Amino acid sequence: MMRTHYCGELSLEHEGQEVHLAGWVNRRRDLGGLVFLDLRDRTGLVQVVVRPESPFFQEAERLRGEWVVRVKGRVQRREKPNPRLKTGEVEVELLELQVLAEAKTPPFPVDAGWRGEEEKEVGEELRLKYRYLDLRRRRMQENLLLRHRVIKAVWDFLDREGFVQVETPFLTKSTPEGARDFLVPYRQEPGLFYALPQSPQLFKQMLMVAGFDRYFQIARCFRDEDLRADRQPDFTQLDLEMSFVEVEDVLALNERLMAHVFREALGVELPLPFPRLPYREALDRFGSDKPDLRFGLELKEVGPLLRESGFAAFREAESVKALAAPRVLSRKELEALEETAKRHGAGGLAWARVEEGGLSGGVARFLEPVRAPLLEATGARPGETLLLVAGPWRKAASALGQVRLALAELLGLRKEGWAFLWVVDFPLLEWDEEREGWTYMHHPFTRPHPEDLDLLEKDPGSVRALAYDLVLNGVEVGGGSLRIHDPGLQARMFQVLGIGEEEQKEKFGFFLEALAYGAPPHGGIAWGLDRLLALMTGSPSIREVIAFPKNKEGKDPLTGAPSPVSEEQLRELGLMVIRHA
Template identity: 50%
Template sequence: MRTHYCGLVDEALLDQDVVLCGWVDTRRDHGGVVFIDLRDHEGVVQIVADPDDAEAFRTASEVGYEYCLRVSGKVRRRVSVNERVRTGRVEVLAARIEVLNAARDLPFVLHETTNEDLALKYRYLDLRRPHMQRAMRLRTKLVAALRRHLDARGFQDIETPILTKATPEGARDYLVPSRVHAGEFYALPQSPQLFKQLLMMAGFDRYYQIARCFRDEDLRADRQPEFTQLDMEFAFVEERDVQDEVEAMIRSIFHDVVGVELAAEFPRMTYEEAMRRYGSDKPDLRIALELVDVAAAVRGTEFKVFAEAANDPDGRVAALRVPGGAELTRKQIDELGAHAAKYGAKGLAWIRVDDRAKGREGLNSPIAKFFDDTTLDAVLDAVGAGSGDLVLFGAGAYKTVSDFMGALRLKVGRDRGLVENAWKPLWVVDFPMFEYDADAQRYVALHHPFTAPKVDDVADLKANAKTAVSRGYDMVLNGNEIGGGSIRIHRPEMQSAVFDLLGIGAEEAQAKFGFLLEALKFGAPPHGGIAFGIDRIAALMAGTDSIRDVIAFPKTTSAQDLMTAAPSAIPAAQLAELHVRVLEPEPK
């Protein structure tokens, strides 16, 4: 049907006949000559319809925006060169123009920004946009680069089941009712976690899979209920073996796909250090600002909020210096307080340093009156504050303060142009093994319940569960967790102990994970792995903040597909076949 792509027509084809197919990007009528920019997935080329060819000219005069055309003609030089496009030195003089399909008025103009819901409803039109075409081709290139790298290093691509057993790993499963087993359900996998561990026990040594995963999570911005990850697992490895292998892979794909040279060795940082310095377990190192603990300086102060947190073993008083922040208005500082409140802050204390040389008289702050001169100097010295700076404070429970001060650090850094134009990868290691859920009155796994602790002794783990450190690790890039993994538990008694600490009794563990506990008894090797978010890596490479821009048919933040109107109601007869009855939701 065609001989060439629109976007690849160049001077090498001068005076040659070509047949092109594509869409009408623009049409211009200039004094009796019609110009059409014809677009396909490679780009655009200018088509010229001259009155000397009456039929082609008539068709060109009648076509509309986004009409689908087939054009036959000869390549010639353009009089007015357009250096902005690859085809800008040539054009095609049309001999024949066929309308393959007309287009009615579009719901939005592809060259203009539009409401996201409207774009998702007509996603097939949204995907025609050149930037979306580029993003999707970049994603294809990324996946191909990953496969090339891993295939060359002896990894086996093995598919694992989509219909599997419900084994919650921190989010709700999507459940699939069985028609032939009345009242029983499959679950869609949140990850291939247990299957890839079983493959190591089966002796496959190095596994990978570009895996589709599903999580019925509560609504969160820029999360998708179905997503794609690169899953990997290694037998007979320790942490550094996995990290070195995948670090080389990430360096390789960034070089091959987007021409970026990442650091020769990624820095490593413990979870404790990341939370202390940056208030996040995925710190964005492009922002140089750091949190500073000032509890020692304010422990004896009259300011009760600070004093209580400073004297609480589980408390924190943290400060953040904002360079040049004294120029912020009270309204702008209040806006920072409102932002911190979204992450758990009950208030935001601050000191504006107008002139450090004047001491107390050079400060503007609602809390300075609670501190003596020595304390004020100690706090300002600790954060390195000078004239023209603003110091923000957080006090309270350690985790809460870290969370909202970390969020403030990011906001201040972005708002004030303090984000370095660079790629800053790192490893975050030594995560806590457990977090205590006060509502549920039990521990929960910080990574997942199959992560090995650093201690080998079961009694030691049980005695020190609160402070236990795991063998987990995350790869972080520019403030985004792009991969997370761990060394796994490979002894059945340790796995049973972890289940017990998580409140999963022996009977429940057998019902949910009996197959795993059984497999661990048959010479399971030490093993570990990692999973990378393909969507997130593609979004970073494409320079977009939203993973929806690199997913062909994404869902909204409320897990809806506006194009197909899914999820949708199912006819009663079909539900009856599945032995399922829908109950009306109870009124709130």
């Protein structure tokens, strides 16, 4: 081995020992005839001191940042300890020095974080173009090392629980799962295509049919959809499935798994069990099916109080949602919040200030006749501002829910910590206005609630699903359901979705055939690992926790992908490119 220790491992217990180290020169300093090197590897850095009488002194003077070197030296106590460094009580007196590789000056600094200083902001495109340098920065290395610890914790826990890791294909059949597929041409027969999997959904269900009972996989998934901060065309999820279980079994196991992950990776103890909210209650109280519970500001339904209001928007609305902002808001703040409400489908944002003995401003005169019951219903007190949105129930709740989030940001209301919850009792189906038909809320293999089976054809919108989402700090980090294991019920589900028998056979025939050979009751979940890790590291984007991500346009500045291919390759695949004007 070229080294006996990692740089960040050295401490006073190594004093007097001879060590071999290898890594990057984080910084070189010439002080009073001495040369000081900060030598860095992924564990941290340690100071190396080179005295003038050393035969390697001139070589040390030649070193520059990011050069790769190997040193031999003796560990000694530092005269002036550096409390910002883990190794700040010791240094290494150089005995030998070997330059392993010289380096050009990086296009952006990578050294500051290792010295305990704040890292400078660098444009994302430049970071992605030189990702191998960006990954040298301390924060990025810590992010990826945490990713490793999280995945190891998942493996350890699930292995002890009797789960079997099984890999599923990357080249598979295109089936409708909610997003566009990435297609791969089949060279041997032009016109045929594989699809990259949006998830291992059907394969993990067939593993349950095969009798594996408990499956998991750290799965790569591919979806050709517009990108956001929490989306990538290729992403990673923890995928797991269990046979002979009810909803409670899946939730309880995942709570214990998440608690184990946080304990092992962050040293944090999570209180169990996680709270649970039915889907409709979550929308009703927080305006979201993934509510952030780190602050209050609950929505209240005040429509019945305003049925006789002189304000037509209140009088005629299906729902009027209200919340009390905990201080008087300025006109500028109210205008910004109204823009938020409008962006999310509301016609506007009504408001009134609460004062001792009355209401003022905005729509106060329309609310004054019901002031007492309104203040009781909303909990609003003098010095606060009432905010109201009227409209169809879902739209009013969702729009005011977005105002709630913007208000928490404005007022700094979010508390530190980890607010987990389960959202349960989702609708099985939702109406698709473009298609003018019913579509699935999760996927077409979700099992309906047994009490609602009689409504599947008569009133599809009222059918509840045995589905659940795991939410952390207002972000969905996991979702799953019990699955349909009865071929007859699966066929009914397809019929309600407008998928006829021929289309069923064409797209799902292999899966329906599998169900016909004796499928156990089963269910599972998938965690969005990238999203979870972004939250655990406090990162604004999942790109911060992925080694080699794409940019916001789905392109890779490092490799230049996607890129053109030769005409010969296209001819071999039987393809022709049609360029849009």
